[in-house]
Amino acid sequence: MGFLDRDHSIAPPGFNRWLVPPAALAVHLCIGQAYATSVYKTALVKHFGASLTEVGVIFSIAIVMLGLSAAVMGTWVDTNGPRKAMFTSAMFWAGGFLIGSVGIFTRQLWLVYLGYGVVGGIGLGIGYISPVSTLIKWFPDRPGLATGMAIMGFGGGALIASPVSQALLKAYDPNSGAQGWVASGDAVGKLFLTLAVVYLVYMLFGAFTVRVPADGWRPAGFDPAKVKAAKLVTTENVSARNAIKTRQFWLVWVALFCNVTAGIGILEQAAPMIQDFFRQSDGKSLVSAAVAAGFVGLLSIGNMSGRFAWSATSDVTGRKRIYMVYLGVGAVLYILLAFAGSSATVLYVVLAFIIISFYGGGFATAPAYLRDLFGTYQVGAIHGRLLTAWSAAGVAGPLIVNGILDAQGKPGQLNAASYQPALLTMVALLVIGFVANLLVKPVDERFHEPRPERHETSHGGLK
Amino acid sequence: MSSTAHTHGAHEPVRKSTGRLVLAWLLVGIPLAYGVFQTLTQVAALFG
Numbered sequence: 001m002g003f004l005d006r007d008h009s010i011a012p013p014g015f016n017r018w019l020v021p022p023a024a025l026a027v028h029l030c031i032g033q034a035y036a037t038s039v040y041k042t043a044l045v046k047h048f049g050a051s052l053t054e055v056g057v058i059f060s061i062a063i064v065m066l067g068l069s070a071a072v073m074g075t076w077v078d079t080n081g082p083r084k085a086m087f088t089s090a091m092f093w094a095g096g097f098l099i100g101s102v103g104i105f106t107r108q109l110w111l112v113y114l115g116y117g118v119v120g121g122i123g124l125g126i127g128y129i130s131p132v133s134t135l136i137k138w139f140p141d142r143p144g145l146a147t148g149m150a151i152m153g154f155g156g157g158a159l160i161a162s163p164v165s166q167a168l169l170k171a172y173d174p175n176s177g178a179q180g181w182v183a184s185g186d187a188v189g190k191l192f193l194t195l196a197v198v199y200l201v202y203m204l205f206g207a208f209t210v211r212v213p214a215d216g217w218r219p220a221g222f223d224p225a226k227v228k229a230a231k232l233v234t235t236e237n238v239s240a241r242n243a244i245k246t247r248q249f250w251l252v253w254v255a256l257f258c259n260v261t262a263g264i265g266i267l268e269q270a271a272p273m274i275q276d277f278f279r280q281s282d283g284k285s286l287v288s289a290a291v292a293a294g295f296v297g298l299l300s301i302g303n304m305s306g307r308f309a310w311s312a313t314s315d316v317t318g319r320k321r322i323y324m325v326y327l328g329v330g331a332v333l334y335i336l337l338a339f340a341g342s343s344a345t346v347l348y349v350v351l352a353f354i355i356i357s358f359y360g361g362g363f364a365t366a367p368a369y370l371r372d373l374f375g376t377y378q379v380g381a382i383h384g385r386l387l388t389a390w391s392a393a394g395v396a397g398p399l400i401v402n403g404i405l406d407a408q409g410k411p412g413q414l415n416a417a418s419y420q421p422a423l424l425t426m427v428a429l430l431v432i433g434f435v436a437n438l439l440v441k442p443v444d445e446r447f448h449e450p451r452p453e454r455h456e457t458s459h460g461g462l463k
Numbered sequence: 464m465s466s467t468a469h470t471h472g473a474h475e476p477v478r479k480s481t482g483r484l485v486l487a488w489l490l491v492g493i494p495l496a497y498g499v500f501q502t503l504t505q506v507a508a509l510f511g
Contacts, residue, residue, distance in 0.1 A: 016480050022487040029491060153491070159498030202490075209487060294509035297502040304499075349509065 032157015065121025074384025096120020
């Protein structure tokens with residue numbers, strides 16, 4: 001398997017660096033399927049005779065494994081390079097679907113937990129961080145644009161997987177024309193098999209297209225001195241082990257955690273929330289279920305486009321300033337949503353769209369922020385550790401929102417005022433994140449790697 | 464963006480791999496465009 005080694009993926013002279021973003025996108029578009037599990041959730045509930053919660057655990061395990069594997073495997077990914085990491089991610093992701101399909105065909109839910117949840121979740125984590133440090137090295141002049149392109153794919157993956165999965169379920173189930181149709185377990189099993197094959201091919205395309213730049217490579221016309229001119233951008237390097245000892249890492253962790261928690265609060269409740277905001281005194285909502293579904297789709301596009309647009313903008317504004325926008329402007333928009341959101345549907349939709357674009361932007365800008373603070377040396381590994389903020393927010397966000405809403409009344413009886421405590425709690429979180437981001441200063445030089453050792457180990461022998 | 468690149472300090476022109484570049488972007492761009500289109504048709508209900 002030597003062909004997967006970093007040394008075998010070093011770009012030849014004259015390699016076009018614009019081949020690297022589609023390689024990264026190929027992986028992220030595939031693993032982004034994780035956000036499209038609702039397509040077959042009801043079918044699995046019926047097939048296994050399980051509760052919604054029991055089936056929902058599949059997704060929860062996958063997201064927890066994403067955070068854990070990104071944190072644990074980050075250094076391994078940086079050491080072995082993107083090709084081996086993408087290949088490994090493809091094996092785990094496709095393997096997860098295969099094991100999951102066996103669980104579905106044999107009606108053993110625990111096998112789906114193990115397959116999609118544990119094995120697939122490891123593929124998610126490795127796949128998510130696999131192209132990040134490589135893109136940053138290829139695009140030292142535009143790191144935000146480069147990582148934004150890749151991480152946009154994670155948001156876009158669900159947009160592809162949802163309609164494709166629906167079409168395949170219909171094709172695989174002979175009863176798909178029946179009224180009130182719910183896909184059979186057999187159809188979901190076949191869908192899993194199909195996705196395993198398609199994702200394996202796509203991710204291997206990414207693995208064999210990606211290249212790492214040769215030592216000392218830099219884009220024509222790129223002057224590192226200009227980058228250094230920005231106060232927070234370092235030309236030094238900090239190891240992953242040292243990075244987590246710095247105040248800066250934990251301040252960025254808090255900023256990301258607050259931004260993601262606030263965003264998840266809206267995303268989790270998107271469809272019922274818009275209906276509740278426009279509920280009339282007779283208990284009926286002005287917003288139908290179909291319109292609410294359209295709203296959820298619009299938020300997905302906001303999430304995806306924000307990842308690219310805001311991250312690319314951060315190359316011009318600087319990472320700290322763009323996070324001030326995500327968190328500061330975000331807090332103001334949440335207040336507007338809480339007190340004026342119910343005045344007009346258009347206003348509500350515009351506010352929610354911008355808020356979710358900030359949520360996506362926070363994810364996509366994080367790797368470039370880490371590059372600025374800690375250098376390129378082990379930025380992938382540091383990014384992996386930072387993603388534990390995502391896992392924590394994935395638990396905290398729904399807990400906070402659902403807990404507060406449960407105290408306000410029953411689903412179907414809530415109105416705009418019922419959401420104010422939850423939204424104002426999110427405002428408080430965003431203010432905490434804003435202050436944390438404001439406190440970010442350059443990393444103390446005692447954490448910097450000695451220059452000669454860094455040179456020796458920058459392509460593999462991480463110590 | 465850049466048309467040349469520094470490698471080990473030497474100027475190396477970027478190879479004319481236009482076909483490969485177009486193919487790579489199409490492979491990811493077409494599914495993404497399909498997904499966005501499908502979602503937008505759903506979003507239309509919001510404004511209809």
